[in-house]
Amino acid sequence: MVEHDFRYTLFNPQHTLIECRALVPGRYQVTGNGGSIKKDDVLLVSLKGSKGLSMRLTVQTVRHLINPQGQWVATATGPAFKELEILTWQVKCDRCETQVDLEFAVDASLGNKARQPAATARLRELGWINEGERHVCPRCQANPS
Structure with missing residues (x-):
């Protein structure tokens, strides 16, 4: 298994993602150029409408x-979104007041109840932690006061 990075970038135009579309939730058809793609490889692809989010797809056939x-x-197989929604929330560290524009993906078909868990999971990916209702950034975790 090899991981191929097809996230949007202008630095490597000969290694590009041409199209990625959902066939059914969790199953995708991907067209690309470059790389030596094989079965069971992992593709990192940018999410449409996002500034920096990507998803991991595992190649089934090529x-x-x-x-x-x-x-x-x-x-390829990957996250099963019925209706992908990209949201941005502002989160502030409750210790140092640092603010981050948190971008995260959520399945809109699940309604508002899915937003908070998706945002919390994305915050964890970025190194933030929750202490009850408080948010703590990675810098404050490294330098507890």
């Missing part, structure tokens, strides 16, 4: 095309 050279089409 077909390398003759023309155009280097292009391939794969089916």
Whole structure:
């Protein structure tokens, strides 16, 4: 298994993601150019409408095309969103007042009740912790007062 980074960047135009579309929740068709994609490889792809979020897809099948050279089409599995929604919330550290614009993905079909757990999970990914209803940034965790 190899991990391939197809997140949006202008630094590597010969290694690009052309299209990623959901076939059904959790199953995707991905078209790309470059890389040596094989079954069971992991693709990191940017989420449409997001500034910095990505998702990990595991390749199930891949077909390398003759023309155009280097292009391939794969089916992959990943997060099962029925209706993807990208949200941005502002979160402030309750110790030092540092503020972060938290961008996170949530399945909109689950309603408002899914937003808080998705935001909390994304905060944890960024190194923040919750102390009850309080938020603590990574810097304050390293320097407890």
